[in-house]
Amino acid sequence: MGLFKISQGRSLWMVHFCTGCGAVEMPPTMTSRFDMERFGIAPMATPRQADVLLITGYLTVKTLKRVIMVYEQMPTPRYVIGFGSCTVNGGIYWDSYNVIKNLDLYIPVDLYIFGCMPRPESIIDAFLKLRKMIEEGKANKWKDYVERYDWYKQNQAKLFDVNKWRVQK
Ligand code: SF4
Numbered sequence: 001m002g003l004f005k006i007s008q009g010r011s012l013w014m015v016h017f018c019t020g021c022g023a024v025e026m027p028p029t030m031t032s033r034f035d036m037e038r039f040g041i042a043p044m045a046t047p048r049q050a051d052v053l054l055i056t057g058y059l060t061v062k063t064l065k066r067v068i069m070v071y072e073q074m075p076t077p078r079y080v081i082g083f084g085s086c087t088v089n090g091g092i093y094w095d096s097y098n099v100i101k102n103l104d105l106y107i108p109v110d111l112y113i114f115g116c117m118p119r120p121e122s123i124i125d126a127f128l129k130l131r132k133m134i135e136e137g138k139a140n141k142w143k144d145y146v147e148r149y150d151w152y153k154q155n156q157a158k159l160f161d162v163n164k165w166r167v168q169k
Pocket residue numbers: 019020021022056057058083084085086087091092115116117118
């Protein structure tokens with residue numbers, strides 16, 4: 001295990017995109033009660049300074065566009081954590097016409113945190129799992145986005161195709 005990977009895993013700087021109700025668990029995770037900074041996990045002001053994109057809840061077609069924009073501004077290596085059941089399969093909004101059910105088709109997700117909503121302990125646990133994956137060289141989803149960029153862009157284009165959403169007369 002290289003020193004570079006150990007250092008990387010121990011300074012996970014995060015940008016969190018608060019899309020759903022799970023975001024309410026972030027303040028206690030970040031502040032003194034659970035204090036995630038003791039693990040080297042710190043919130044950043046912009047995607048350009050961040051290693052980890054935390055998506056905290058359901059994504060609609062509209063918000064996914066913004067999430068992709070944020071993801072593409074992050075420097076590599078970059079990691080994505082889906083937070084809450086809604087990011088896994090749409091959760092309680094699974095039958096909504098505009099909620100994303102399969103996030104991996106549009107951006108590469110390194111790991112998911114199950115639950116509605118996940119507790120601060122689960123969030124910290126997910127970061128520690130990500131740290132382990134980085135140290136073991138297993139957090140490589142960002143490379144998939146580079147190598148199969150056309151595939152991701154095709155899926156995104158199909159979803160964002162305005163004609164698909166037009167009312168047929
Ligand atoms: S998983 Fe639950 S808490 Fe999280 S956004 Fe969905 S409904 Fe809200």
